[in-house]
Amino acid sequence: MTPELGQLALILALLLALAQSILPLIGAWRGNRALMAVARPAAAGQAVFVAMAFGILAWAFLRFDFSVQYVADNSNLALPWYYRIAAVWGAHEGSLLLWILILNVWTVALVAFSQKLPEVFASRVIAVMGLIAVGFLAFIIFTSNPFGRLLPMPGDGADLNPVLQDPGMTFHPPMLYMGYVGFSVAFAFSIAALLGGELEQAWVRWARPWTNIAWAFLTCGIVAGSWWAYAELGWGGWWFWDPVENASFMPWLVGAALIHAQAVTEKRGSLRAWTILLSIFAFSLSLLGTFLVRSGVLTSVHAFASDPRRGIFILAFLTIVVGGSLLLYALRAPRVLGGKPFKVVSRETVLLIGNLMFAVAAAMVLLGTLFPLIGDALNLGRISVGPPYFGFLFPLLMAPVVLLLPFGPFLRWGKGEAPVLKSLLLRVVIAALACAIVAAFLVDGNLKAIVGVAAAVWITVGVLLYAYKRWREMPRGRRYPAEMAGMLLAHLGVGVFVAGVLLSESLSVTRDVRMAPGESQHIGSYEFRFDGVHRANGPNWKADQGVVTVIRDGRELTVMHPQKRTYLRGQVQTESAVDAGVTRDLYVALGEPMDAGNVEGAWALRLYYKPFVRWIWAGGLLMMLGGLVCAADKRFRLKRGAGAEAGAIASLRVQENHA
Amino acid sequence: MNRLLPFIGFMLLVGLFGFGIWWNTRHDPNAIPTPLLNKPAPAFNLPKLYEPAQTVSKADLLGKPYLLNVFASWCIECGVEHPVLTAEGPSLGVALVGYNYKDAPADAKNWLARHGNPYGLLIADEPGQTAIDFGVYGAPESFLIDAKGVIRYKHIGPLTPDVVAKELKPAIAAMLKEAP
Numbered sequence: 076m077t078p079e080l081g082q083l084a085l086i087l088a089l090l091l092a093l094a095q096s097i098l099p100l101i102g103a104w105r106g107n108r109a110l111m112a113v114a115r116p117a118a119a120g121q122a123v124f125v126a127m128a129f130g131i132l133a134w135a136f137l138r139f140d141f142s143v144q145y146v147a148d149n150s151n152l153a154l155p156w157y158y159r160i161a162a163v164w165g166a167h168e169g170s171l172l173l174w175i176l177i178l179n180v181w182t183v184a185l186v187a188f189s190q191k192l193p194e195v196f197a198s199r200v201i202a203v204m205g206l207i208a209v210g211f212l213a214f215i216i217f218t219s220n221p222f223g224r225l226l227p228m229p230g231d232g233a234d235l236n237p238v239l240q241d242p243g244m245t246f247h248p249p250m251l252y253m254g255y256v257g258f259s260v261a262f263a264f265s266i267a268a269l270l271g272g273e274l275e276q277a278w279v280r281w282a283r284p285w286t287n288i289a290w291a292f293l294t295c296g297i298v299a300g301s302w303w304a305y306a307e308l309g310w311g312g313w314w315f316w317d318p319v320e321n322a323s324f325m326p327w328l329v330g331a332a333l334i335h336a337q338a339v340t341e342k343r344g345s346l347r348a349w350t351i352l353l354s355i356f357a358f359s360l361s362l363l364g365t366f367l368v369r370s371g372v373l374t375s376v377h378a379f380a381s382d383p384r385r386g387i388f389i390l391a392f393l394t395i396v397v398g399g400s401l402l403l404y405a406l407r408a409p410r411v412l413g414g415k416p417f418k419v420v421s422r423e424t425v426l427l428i429g430n431l432m433f434a435v436a437a438a439m440v441l442l443g444t445l446f447p448l449i450g451d452a453l454n455l456g457r458i459s460v461g462p463p464y465f466g467f468l469f470p471l472l473m474a475p476v477v478l479l480l481p482f483g484p485f486l487r488w489g490k491g492e493a494p495v496l497k498s499l500l501l502r503v504v505i506a507a508l509a510c511a512i513v514a515a516f517l518v519d520g521n522l523k524a525i526v527g528v529a530a531a532v533w534i535t536v537g538v539l540l541y542a543y544k545r546w547r548e549m550p551r552g553r554r555y556p557a558e559m560a561g562m563l564l565a566h567l568g569v570g571v572f573v574a575g576v577l578l579s580e581s582l583s584v585t586r587d588v589r590m591a592p593g594e595s596q597h598i599g600s601y602e603f604r605f606d607g608v609h610r611a612n613g614p615n616w617k618a619d620q621g622v623v624t625v626i627r628d629g630r631e632l633t634v635m636h637p638q639k640r641t642y643l644r645g646q647v648q649t650e651s652a653v654d655a656g657v658t659r660d661l662y663v664a665l666g667e668p669m670d671a672g673n674v675e676g677a678w679a680l681r682l683y684y685k686p687f688v689r690w691i692w693a694g695g696l697l698m699m700l701g702g703l704v705c706a707a708d709k710r711f712r713l714k715r716g717a718g719a720e721a722g723a724i725a726s727l728r729v730q731e732n733h734a
Numbered sequence: 735m736n737r738l739l740p741f742i743g744f745m746l747l748v749g750l751f752g753f754g755i756w757w758n759t760r761h762d763p764n765a766i767p768t769p770l771l772n773k774p775a776p777a778f779n780l781p782k783l784y785e786p787a788q789t790v791s792k793a794d795l796l797g798k799p800y801l802l803n804v805f806a807s808w809c810i811e812c813g814v815e816h817p818v819l820t821a822e823g824p825s826l827g828v829a830l831v832g833y834n835y836k837d838a839p840a841d842a843k844n845w846l847a848r849h850g851n852p853y854g855l856l857i858a859d860e861p862g863q864t865a866i867d868f869g870v871y872g873a874p875e876s877f878l879i880d881a882k883g884v885i886r887y888k889h890i891g892p893l894t895p896d897v898v899a900k901e902l903k904p905a906i907a908a909m910l911k912e913a914p
Binding site: 147227232348352355356386387390401405445 | 752758813
């Protein structure tokens with residue numbers, strides 16, 4: 076009976092979402108306060124029912140209720156409880172439910188923190204969130220019911236996709252969805268502004284932390300996914316330009332642009348139309364990501380089972396949401412224009428260039444991702460572009476961003492001074508050159524590694540010089556407000572990331588070897604000794620577990636245990652062994668036995684030495700941290716009343732003068 | 735006009751996606767062409783499920799077309815397919831041969847006792863060796879084999895009413911028309 080209650084809860088949630096979206100919009104249009112007042116309680120009610128549905132599905136997993144088709148397909152009696160919880164979002168239907176749940180989490184937060192916004196504006200924002208929920212709830216109810224029954228009830232279920240049976244992967248989807256869905260706030264905000272035909276800087280200030288937090292979650296999700304690919308797939312890679320990876324990367328790029336554009340709009344009032352357009356793009360690309368994974372338009376390792384009906388539904392939804400908002404933008408954007416002019420040498424210019432680069436990079440990734448489809452459409456045959464395309468164009472587009480990054484903070488709003496730039500330029504060039512020369516000797520003249528060191532030093536020194544300038548010029552307590560600290564952290568993260576990428580890409584050593592027990596292989600000063608393979612058992616898998624002892628300078632450094640797991644239903648999954656370090660990772664993946672019958676004999680192994688690879692994720696995490704710290708700034712908490720508003724503007728002026 | 739550009743660009747994308755959906759309904763990107771299609775079925779010699787002492791070979795079945803349906807009691811999807819086979823089996827116009835795959839005979843018999851037996855003939859491949867010759871990925875799978883022992887059609891996964899109506903029945907009709 077309970078699963079049917081779950082379905083009923085979803086239907087009630089859909090009805091409330093309809094009320095939440097339609098009534099307040101009419102209310103805001105007609106100036107009817109009673110209708111506008113529906114928004115908040117309807118949103119809260121919707122959240123209760125969605126949470127109920129989610130809870131019921133999770134409960135069905137915990138109780139092994141295999142009469143529910145989705146539970147029978149994605150879990151079995153041997154699956155540990157924590158993976159049964161993760162199995163809730165392990166396939167299409169449940170992950171969609173998670174999407175909706177997270178949308179409701181954001182909406183409830185919005186309801187709670189928007190009390191001080193003008194009522195007309197707030198009810199429009201909540202109504203737009205409601206519209207999005209209507210689309211997704213209708214999608215799940217009409218095409219992807221997670222509560223469908225399976226009769227007769229089987230004695231045991233199938234299995235959760237073994238790819239997902241990993242701690243990193245458990246958190247990857249929720250984090251990613253928090254980011255995707257989080258951009259809906261900036262989106263709803265922009266649509267509300269377009270509907271109302273006015274955009275106040277104070278509202279943009281209010282919207283900024285939401286974008287920052289969403290972007291931080293998205294960063295975290297991407298880092299988790301990348302880390303998982305590295306640790307699980309056994310190829311030592313951390314990014315593959317796979318269509319679905321790209322689907323999460325495009326909103327990230329646009330989100331990064333949006334964060335900066337919002338800062339300009341909030342502080343100077345300019346770039347309004349661009350900010351609105353970017354927030355539409357960021358959320359549209361999030362929807363597109365969801366679409367690409369589920370519609371069967373592109374094939375990928377990540378893709379859920381595809382069903383053309385679902386594809387058509389999402390496409391229609393996408394057309395209404397994105398097409399509608401872009402049309403609204405075309406009609407209404409001129410109304411919200413405004414802002415202060417700026418000179419060529421100014422912070423605005425630098426931010427705008429960075430913004431354009433991010434947007435072009437996102438477009439480039441989109442083009443590359445859709446290339447196979449374009450090939451089919453123009454009848455060019457099966458073609459696709461891979462890492463060479465992305466690997467060439469992406470660094471090219473990001474180079475200006477890296478080059479300009481140190482200068483942004485040093486320039487004033489409106490009109491910057493060239494002399495400041497010259498002294499800064501001199502210092503970072505000297506620092507980058509000096510480090511590059513030192514690095515050149517250490518890496519035997521490997522150009523990519525030298526460029527990596529130079530670029531990382533360029534960014535880091537630029538950021539540190541600015542931090543020092545604040546320290547010298549600002550009074551104690553005003554030096555590093557959260558917004559400033561967050562910016563510095565995120566920019567440092569970029570430096571760490573760049574160093575990690577270029578150094579690990581250029582200096583990694585890979586060995587594909589056949590090793591009999593007792594044999595050794597050398598990479599640099601590390602000796603890898605293969606000590607054979609034995610059997611190991613887990614709750615729902617059996618594995619061949621290799622033992623590899625790493626020796627350096629005659630000392631035993633560590634013992635690594637790469638596994639080749641076979642899950643209950645016969646799926647095989649590699650578990651690489653990683654010995655992590657600040658300056659290098661050692662990485663061993665177990666291949667196949669040379670003689671299939673003799674597990675005790677020789678095996679194929681892949682040995683990797685990956686210097687600084689961890690810096691990639693450390694950089695990502697620093698960017699995430701920066702986003703969160705920034706969002707915590709007190710300045711973003713909205714105060715009501717003209718007096719408070721004037722105060723905020725006054726403090727803004729002070730900042731402008733010093734910033 | 736300039737402000738309409740994002741909208742126009744997006745509509746082009748929508749057109750592309752619509753095309754993609756349409757294209758993929760006609761071209762299965764994951765389709766694994768079976769090398770056995772329109773080739774003679776591999777030779778086999780397997781015991782009957784209910785009388786293990788007797789065996790059935792490919793030669794025994796020549797002369798009449800039949801649908802070889804790979805199933806197992808442990809296979810969840812087979813439970814989905816079973817009612818379809820029971821309902822549609824008699825109207826197919828070909829014999830239904832059950833191929834019990836990697837299953838304990840007692841489990842298989844229990845399963846059939848519970849769900850009913852739509853098959854005219856049941857053979858058992860408990861070790862699953864012969865299934866390799868057929869290129870079986872897992873249960874359920876179905877092979878349509880004509881009177882000359884040639885595989886005319888293959889379906890991986892459960893036979894749904896949709897698949898029966900749109901694929902299996904046309905394949906049978908084409909086969910019967912060719913060799914009356």
